Amino acid sequence: MDLEAIPGVGAKTAERLAELDDPERALRDGDVAAIARAPGISEGRAARIARGAIRRDHDDPGGFLGTDRANELYREALALFQERTVTDYAARRLETIYPSATESRIEEVREFATAAMDRDPDPAVRDALADVEPLDAPGDVRIRDRCLATGDAETYARAQEAIPEVSVELVDDARKLSELARGYATVVALDEDFTGVEVDGDVRVEPSALENPAEVVPERVLTFFARNRDSLRAATEVAQRAGIEVDCDLSALESSLDQLDDDGQVRGDEELDRLTTAVDDLDAAVSTAESVANDRLREAIEERDVTIEGADLLTLVERGAGVDSLLGRELADEYADAVAAARDHLVDALQLRDTESIARRTFPDEPTFPVERDESVVSRLREELTAARDRRATRRKRELAGELADARPAAEELVDAALDLDVELAVARFARDFDCTMPTLTSADEAPGFEIEGGRSPLLDVPFEAVEPVDYGVDGVTLLSGVNSGGKTSTLDLVALLVLLAHMGLPVPAEAARVERLAELHYHAKTQGTLDAGAFESTLREFGGLVTGVGEEGDGETPASARKLVLVDELESITEPGASAKIMAGILEALDERGATAVFVSHLAREIRAAADFDVQVDGIQAVGLEDGELRVNRSPVKGELARSTPELIVEKLAEDGDERSKAFYERLLTKFG
Numbered sequence: 198m199d200l201e202a203i204p205g206v207g208a209k210t211a212e213r214l215a216e217l218d219d220p221e222r223a224l225r226d227g228d229v230a231a232i233a234r235a236p237g238i239s240e241g242r243a244a245r246i247a248r249g250a251i252r253r254d255h256d257d258p259g260g261f262l263g264t265d266r267a268n269e270l271y272r273e274a275l276a277l278f279q280e281r282t283v284t285d286y287a288a289r290r291l292e293t294i295y296p297s298a299t300e301s302r303i304e305e306v307r308e309f310a311t312a313a314m315d316r317d318p319d320p321a322v323r324d325a326l327a328d329v330e331p332l333d334a335p336g337d338v339r340i341r342d343r344c345l346a347t348g349d350a351e352t353y354a355r356a357q358e359a360i361p362e363v364s365v366e367l368v369d370d371a372r373k374l375s376e377l378a379r380g381y382a383t384v385v386a387l388d389e390d391f392t393g394v395e396v397d398g399d400v401r402v403e404p405s406a407l408e409n410p411a412e413v414v415p416e417r418v419l420t421f422f423a424r425n426r427d428s429l430r431a432a433t434e435v436a437q438r439a440g441i442e443v444d445c446d447l448s449a450l451e452s453s454l455d456q457l458d459d460d461g462q463v464r465g466d467e468e469l470d471r472l473t474t475a476v477d478d479l480d481a482a483v484s485t486a487e488s489v490a491n492d493r494l495r496e497a498i499e500e501r502d503v504t505i506e507g508a509d510l511l512t513l514v515e516r517g518a519g520v521d522s523l524l525g526r527e528l529a530d531e532y533a534d535a536v537a538a539a540r541d542h543l544v545d546a547l548q549l550r551d552t553e554s555i556a557r558r559t560f561p562d563e564p565t566f567p568v569e570r571d572e573s574v575v576s577r578l579r580e581e582l583t584a585a586r587d588r589r590a591t592r593r594k595r596e597l598a599g600e601l602a603d604a605r606p607a608a609e610e611l612v613d614a615a616l617d618l619d620v621e622l623a624v625a626r627f628a629r630d631f632d633c634t635m636p637t638l639t640s641a642d643e644a645p646g647f648e649i650e651g652g653r654s655p656l657l658d659v660p661f662e663a664v665e666p667v668d669y670g671v672d673g674v675t676l677l678s679g680v681n682s683g684g685k686t687s688t689l690d691l692v693a694l695l696v697l698l699a700h701m702g703l704p705v706p707a708e709a710a711r712v713e714r715l716a717e718l719h720y721h722a723k724t725q726g727t728l729d730a731g732a733f734e735s736t737l738r739e740f741g742g743l744v745t746g747v748g749e750e751g752d753g754e755t756p757a758s759a760r761k762l763v764l765v766d767e768l769e770s771i772t773e774p775g776a777s778a779k780i781m782a783g784i785l786e787a788l789d790e791r792g793a794t795a796v797f798v799s800h801l802a803r804e805i806r807a808a809a810d811f812d813v814q815v816d817g818i819q820a821v822g823l824e825d826g827e828l829r830v831n832r833s834p835v836k837g838e839l840a841r842s843t844p845e846l847i848v849e850k851l852a853e854d855g856d857e858r859s860k861a862f863y864e865r866l867l868t869k870f871g
């Protein structure tokens with residue numbers, strides 16, 4: 198894959214990405230977390246790269262988000278999904294979903310989202326997801342008790358590549374091989390020529406070892422599964438609870454994982470545990486056995502009156518014999534009993550089997566007091582037990598690694614499926630939390646503009662339950678008038694949000710929605726206060742560029758602006774009211790000529806309409822009345838109605854309620870609003 202073909206990836210970034218284990222897979226899967234593991238690539242950048250790769254796959258020119266406010270709303274929309282993920286992976290992965298103008302991309306996400314909406318956001322699955330993480334491939338396993346040996350330079354290089362966990366040694370003769378066998382517990386010779394060479398130590402000739410690395414280093418497999426055990430267990434639970442189909446025998450995987458401890462050692466093997474405990478407890482058990490013998494013997498001696506004839510005593514003294522020979526003569530049976538008890542204790546305490554006969558020789562047959570261990574026998578016993586333990590551990594490691602080696606791809610699939618489920622569940626929760634539907638996308642020829650029924654923005658500053666549904670549809674250039682705080686800005690936000698979600702391929706918070714498939718969304722937020730001359734000029738330039746499509750690509754037949762949705766909030770505040778009404782009228786005329794869809798929120802709707810040379814559509818967010826000094830508002834704009842402003846409403850109220858004399862004054866005032 199040519200990484201530099203991805204939009205936004207230059208030579209340097211391509212080099213960094215190439216350092217990943219499998220950059221193609223990461224990019225293909227939009228795995229932002231994996232891409233961010235490349236050196237010097239932040240998560241934000243990783244998300245941009247992943248989006249770039251998707252854009253390349255779909256021939257998507259990008260650039261849907263035409264303004265800062267559009268971009269800001271996209272971020273807010275994305276955050277609503279990200280809040281509903283459990284894993285970091287899923288949160289990052291969601292960043293690959295972006296508003297696109299390309300049908301195939303939108304369709305791809307729509308298919309995914311439609312299936313996701315059927316998912317049941319079960320809290321138990323949510324809990325299980327908390328421990329699922331992308332699998333970590335340990336690259337730092339180093340095995341020091343084994344080495345590979347070869348006399349061939351090419352095999353040497355292949356071995357280093359295939360099994361980097363062990364050291365590879367160049368050997369040309371049996372002498373070198375035997376030197377190695379002294380330094381390593383096991384030497385695996387890779388050349389057929391070494392067959393039959395007599396060398397002391399564990400030297401195996403295995404010419405096919407490089408094809409089965411797991412047999413030489415079962416630790417590779419075991420460490421991988423040990424490191425990822427928690428994540429795999431959690432993913433297993435997720436799969437079981439959510440009923441995800443994976444090509445993996447989950448109970449076999451679970452039982453294999455149960456046999457591993459955190460550092461990749463085999464656990465739960467009785468024989469291995471017995472041998473390990475025997476090695477660990479050997480010294481203590483020998484000391485206790487010694488005490489058993491001595492306590493018994495001391496007791497026996499204390500209980501006995503020894504009578505010895507003078508002549509015998511004399512012989513003993515003359516021979517220089519010690520008290521031991523007296524013990525042998527007088528207390529032979531008691532000594533034998535005491536030593537037998539000590540030997541039994543040792544064999545029982547350490548649960549010895551194959552090494553029982555060696556263990557019994559720890560205490561001598563010849564009577565002595567105190568009874569003492571034979572250190573050389575204890576050493577031999579230790580060696581035998583340690584070797585048996587290591588043999589058992591290696592065998593079990595090989596067996597378990599054999600069981601697990603083939604399970605790795607399935608394990609990867611399992612974790613991927615669980616992580617992907619988290620992304621789906623975030624979409625499912627969003628759809629449920631905000632009563633969503635899948636929007637319809639139409640081409641401008643089929644139906645231009647947008648049509649929203651019962652849209653409710655989750656971005657409002659009121660709890661979602663309190664959000665009143667809004668119906669609104671626009672096709673062409675429209676002015677949106679409305680009472681103060683009636684919800685004009687909120688309506689633009691709602692329209693922009695729905696348009697963005699629809700172009701992301703995601704469900705929208707509305708009873709029904711239809712949106713024209715657009716190339717760009719230009720949403721201009723309200724300007725704070727009058728602009729100075731410079732800022733005014735640059736804003737005007739921006740609109741100039743927008744309406745004339747300068748520097749932008751059209752598709753030849755339709756002018757570029759025709760596939761842009763333009764949303765503008767109170768542009769009048771950029772300069773004095775008289776001038777801004779004229780400017781806005783001019784912008785609307787230009788947009789109208791190009792067949793664009795645009796909604797301009799303005800308090801100067803009347804003035805703009807008067808200044809425009811075409812019949813501008815004016816819609817209004819109407820106050821239904823004043824209640825206790827508070828406006829009651831119909832949040833759905835009424836088509837073709839210029840909304841009465843708040844001052845007008847108050848004048849009207851005074852004209853109705855005032856006394857006869859002042860009433861005439863208010864009525865006259867009211868006519869001014871015309």
Ligand SMILES: Nc1ncnc2c1ncn2[C@@H]1O[C@H](COP(=O)(O)OP(=O)(O)OP(=O)(O)O)[C@@H](O)[C@H]1O
Pocket residue numbers: 657658659663664665666667679680681682683684685686687688832
């Ligand atoms: N659909 C709705 N449901 C419930 N509350 C809403 C809705 N739309 C708007 N509001 C409430 O009305 C407030 C004012 O809305 P918004 O700022 O959109 O009005 P506006 O007409 O743009 O105001 P201004 O005249 O100051 O520009 C919002 O902060 C929100 O609390």
